Amino acid sequence: MTTLPQISLAKLSADATRHEEQQRLRNACEVYGFFYLIEHGIPKEQIADAIDASRRFFALPLATKERFGHAAQNVHPTIARGYSPLYGEILHPEAGRDPKEVFDLGIDNEGDRRPFAGRTLFPDEALAPGFARSLLALQATVLREVVPQLGTALADVIGLEQGWFQRYFSPPTLEQRVIRYPARGGTCAKHTDGGFFTLLLQEELPTRSLQVWLRGRWMPVPSLPDSLVVNLGDMLQALSDDRFKSTPHQVAHNGLTDRISLPFFIYPDVDARLTSLEGHHTFSVAEMMLRNYESVETGNGAGRARELQ
Template sequence: MITLPKISLAKLAADATQRDERERLRLACEQYGFFYLVEHGIPKEQIAQAIDASRLFFALPQSTKERYGHASQDVYPTAARGYSPLNGEMLHPEAGFDPKEIFDLGIENEGDRRPFAGRTRLPDDALAPGFARSLLALQATVLTAVVPQIGTALADLIDMEQGWFQRHFSPPTLGQRVIRYPARGGTCAKHTDHGFFTLLLQEELPTRSLQVWFSGRWMPVPSLPDSLVVNLGDMLQTMSDDRFKSTPHQVVHSGPTDRISLPFFVYPDIDARLTSRQGHPISVVETMLRNVESIWVTGKGAGRARELQ
């Protein structure tokens, strides 16, 4: 079993002079591409409320949930928001469709007609008590208390100029996802995340469902109390000129109860065009649209999935 590094968000924010925690973060990014984030400031009760409300939503009749599917969403691409049923998404072509349920949302802005923006059609409180309310409250906390601090530290470590993160992530593009992995068989096939970084909030279950590819093996990553899991994405690997790792991972859930997972996929502003120190370019909108096509249209998988055997 791998023991991922623990990085304290509180120490990152307070470590402007000694920089010890940022050096620990650099090593974690270079060696693992994954780490636990502790002292992150998100109230435990807020996470629990979102998990409980999500479980109630997924317990609704299938016909009710499907009223909030991709076809009902007024965003582009439609696959960026709304409900997807079991066996609806393919993250690796060899594995086929994943036995998991999903609900996707993002930063809610009704007037924004750009790709991956706009407003999610969400069930109201009478139908799904607390679902929209708790998820949007959690989103607000993540966007204010966690994303800027982590992002600024990462930008500093890849030698970007002062203010780079604020300039290109104000606002960020956010993919917020709720996932239900069924008991004794829920999976998420091997893939990499294609964004900048991902924050994973999850239930503290004894089963080690999350697995990370490290040293030529799939290694289980246990849930630790009062921690988030952070992993780096392909965009950050490119922006670091491959110094930082976007590490393959998968979920194999064999536990006796369903597992609720709450990942936040963080990208730059959708209009951003970035260039690494060695001149590697990234168009955020083109990269994100290619990934959606690879998952939902061509079936080639997510991120660098087709490179993973």
């Protein structure tokens, strides 16, 4: 049994159950910084289609995948989109390069030259059947069914003014990742996430690869059927004046099969400048995101990785 709480998105969205579920959400944010999200409304078949298509993409020859790497992407920063091979990034400087493969995408907007915007160069349908199509369909569902409802609830339990989430997340900034952890040794080193919150969609495997730092130890987080894993990011911790926890986590995958992971990192509008309720923290979203990406690119780690021993 895991000690992570379960939060129902359906109950957060219903008048009759909202208050009680928000109390449970507040406790989860203050104590854990991680929780399972159930009754979330994303069809299981849609997640399975994206996982299957991603597995087929990663099975392509390396030279083929590298045609869609960072250098081929017409976005800023370039590492925000496209393919990264095994040992392509460092999330904690002491751990070195992570043995995992990644493909990054975001919300496509032709002609938008702001940081983290633009269009992703995908392999076409003939080369990678269903890859772009299933990932973008899943993105549309997540942005429609989950992000506004959960984001509004989080803003409410922090105590931000009514309408705050709609004001600063119209539109949100999205980093959507597809990650393949190889069998018997795929890892993602310890780090924190930099954004507002992260949604993790994953395969229901018997291995407990995800680990969360709680109560002075690494706690394994097993897959729970029909649930998402949600964790809070550094921006949300700052906006809560450090009442809510952006909790360190890592992946250590030793299963007999590869593991496909589909995280969605949710940030405010890239042009926003935000101040916490009590005024202890003020930051530019673009500046904070760019610093974090530069830290990863230079091997200094992600989020508050450098604080984690």
